[in-house]
Amino acid sequence: MRYALxxxxxxxxxxxxxxxxxxxxxxxIEKNPTPKSFAEIKLLFESIIKKHEQNVDIIAFSTCGAxxxxxxxxxxxxxxxxxxxxxxxxxxxxxxxxxxxxxxNCAAWAEYKTGASKGTKVSxxxxxxTGVGGGIIINNELLKGQNGxxxxxxxxxxxxxxxxxTCGNWDCFEIYASxxxxxxxxxxxxxxxxxxxxxxxxxxxNNDSKMIEILDKWQDDITNGIIGLSNIFDPDxxxxxxxxxxxxxxxKIQNNANxxxxxxxxxxxxxxxxxxxxxxxxxxLAFEKGVM
Amino acid sequence: MRYALxxxxxxxxxxxxxxxxxxxxxxxIEKNPTPKSFAEIKLLFESIIKKHEQNVDIIAFSTCGAxxxxxxxxxxxxxxxxxxxxxxxxxxxxxxxxxxxxxxNCAAWAEYKTGASKGTKVSxxxxxxTGVGGGIIINNELLKGQNGxxxxxxxxxxxxxxxxxTCGNWDCFEIYASxxxxxxxxxxxxxxxxxxxxxxxxxxxNNDSKMIEILDKWQDDITNGIIGLSNIFDPDxxxxxxxxxxxxxxxKIQNNANxxxxxxxxxxxxxxxxxxxxxxxxxxLAFEKGVM
Numbered sequence: 001m002r003y004a005l006x007x008x009x010x011x012x013x014x015x016x017x018x019x020x021x022x023x024x025x026x027x028x029i030e031k032n033p034t035p036k037s038f039a040e041i042k043l044l045f046e047s048i049i050k051k052h053e054q055n056v057d058i059i060a061f062s063t064c065g066a067x068x069x070x071x072x073x074x075x076x077x078x079x080x081x082x083x084x085x086x087x088x089x090x091x092x093x094x095x096x097x098x099x100x101x102x103x104x105n106c107a108a109w110a111e112y113k114t115g116a117s118k119g120t121k122v123s124x125x126x127x128x129x130t131g132v133g134g135g136i137i138i139n140n141e142l143l144k145g146q147n148g149x150x151x152x153x154x155x156x157x158x159x160x161x162x163x164x165x166t167c168g169n170w171d172c173f174e175i176y177a178s179x180x181x182x183x184x185x186x187x188x189x190x191x192x193x194x195x196x197x198x199x200x201x202x203x204x205x206n207n208d209s210k211m212i213e214i215l216d217k218w219q220d221d222i223t224n225g226i227i228g229l230s231n232i233f234d235p236d237x238x239x240x241x242x243x244x245x246x247x248x249x250x251x252k253i254q255n256n257a258n259x260x261x262x263x264x265x266x267x268x269x270x271x272x273x274x275x276x277x278x279x280x281x282x283x284x285l286a287f288e289k290g291v292m
Numbered sequence: 293m294r295y296a297l298x299x300x301x302x303x304x305x306x307x308x309x310x311x312x313x314x315x316x317x318x319x320x321i322e323k324n325p326t327p328k329s330f331a332e333i334k335l336l337f338e339s340i341i342k343k344h345e346q347n348v349d350i351i352a353f354s355t356c357g358a359x360x361x362x363x364x365x366x367x368x369x370x371x372x373x374x375x376x377x378x379x380x381x382x383x384x385x386x387x388x389x390x391x392x393x394x395x396x397n398c399a400a401w402a403e404y405k406t407g408a409s410k411g412t413k414v415s416x417x418x419x420x421x422t423g424v425g426g427g428i429i430i431n432n433e434l435l436k437g438q439n440g441x442x443x444x445x446x447x448x449x450x451x452x453x454x455x456x457x458t459c460g461n462w463d464c465f466e467i468y469a470s471x472x473x474x475x476x477x478x479x480x481x482x483x484x485x486x487x488x489x490x491x492x493x494x495x496x497x498n499n500d501s502k503m504i505e506i507l508d509k510w511q512d513d514i515t516n517g518i519i520g521l522s523n524i525f526d527p528d529x530x531x532x533x534x535x536x537x538x539x540x541x542x543x544k545i546q547n548n549a550n551x552x553x554x555x556x557x558x559x560x561x562x563x564x565x566x567x568x569x570x571x572x573x574x575x576x577l578a579f580e581k582g583v584m
Contacts, residue, residue, distance in 0.1 A: 066555065075556070120438070121437075121438045122437050122438050122442075134524070136524075138430065138435065139433070141431070143430065143525070144526070145413075145414050145525055145526020145527065145555060145556075146412070146413045146414050146526050146527060146528040146556060147526055147555070147556040148526070149526040149554075149555035149556055150414075150524065150525050150526035150555065151524065151526075152523040152524065152526075152554055152555055153523070153524070154519075154520070154523040154554055155447065155519070155520025155521070155523060155524060156449065156516050156519070156520055157448065157450075157451050158449075158450050158451060158452070159449050159450060159468075159512075159513065159516050160450070167554045168554075169519075169552045169554070172523075176451075220451075221451065224448050224451050227446075227447070227448070227461075228446070228447025228448055228520075229447070229524075231444040231445070231446040231447060231464075232426070232428075232442065232443065232444065232445070232447060232521075232524070233435070233437055233442050234436070234437020234438050234439055234440070234441040234442035234443075234444075235437060235438060236438045260461045262441075262444055262446055262459045262460075262461070263358065263437060263439070263441035263442065263444055264367070264437075264438060264439040264441055
């Protein structure tokens, strides 16, 4: 049995644990707040690696940001984390082989190997959080693209410049389907920019019809994006994960999407691999790609 | 050297010719109007095949309609051709092996093997005609999806129901980026539903500023679709083909798209494999897939 040290690097937290070839976590899980500077993050990585290096065959990072096709470094910039982080010299952090992949891709791989999309030919994972991430698996391969940056869920929901997206452009799926998107939808419908996603969710739980209308509008936007992706990919399955996925009605989305999809019907499922799917997916991908 | 009989089946014409492993046409090219009934189409296929069967190793169909992953039959319905055509028993038409693939996929493959996208890792072909077709090639494989129907360019350009698409749903890329889309854009801007795409093209050639505005709007819609596809696939190259491709300014589209693409920059090129790319691609795919 081979073992990996999985390290999942997000904007707020860094998880780490030892993981075996079956995707089982075999050590305590360590959880650290993400430090504010490049130097502190690097120090934290070094201390985590030092602790586990002797027990594992490979170090597997799941990270925010697009990762190159050689799984060695981050391409371009990443929001929500220290400046300079994309220059992290991952390969130099350990005497063991180091493997790096984008977090949405890792989570998609974990679902594909152990979770909701197990056994599918073509699956699309959408991570609905503050933003939206994407991971697409086709015939047992992650879709990476010419340079490794594929899977960005920035396709337009409107073509007449309504909402500025966090990417700097207009009306991307992300700025409608994310938590931020729900908040903007609520502000627009209620004409009140102080409304929060929490207010919407609480309202829905209390059967407030206006809040239900807002949540439905947000789910319709998610559905519209899934229709387009399905006509492009003809997938078996779309998996919804991330902190916002708990608020969607996946059966309703599946039924509504299948009414408009012109390829073949899809399943819409919630992710089941859990909070640690990033590091589990990174470990399983590292074993699969054989960077040993 | 192996040879294929390539047969390209469109709504108005059926082309056929013998093609070698290099994609060279090695016989006369036969061109027939597409018959109006299933029985007549089948008879025409049988007569074409009878004439060439002894000279070739395989019969390779490029056809309208989505084709299954086993390359044996059409999935679901196809517009613009005789009712019942999707039930064509392709495999029974010859004593030689028969291979069937969707025409946009075949054209994409011809460009990838011999034309504008030769040598790329990830390419997207958009066939801009009366409708819009799509063919996507990733790491030397056509994207086919769970059942073979992938590559349908029916993702939404707006989410508020403006234009009914030929697929029955609303605001798909096809109903903006096609020739039909240009005609609707012209009708909307001029508030005159009698305007034709021919009027627009003629006006542009005569430097009519209104017609130039209309053509620019149509190209902006094409650009917006390409931005979304590029963020999803991170392709090297987007190839534009079909009867409407001659009217686009691919340099302008490339430059405008690259201003908004957040993955990595792409090239936009016009197809160069020509009018026979459907049957050439079908033949090359048949050889590649080894259905012999």
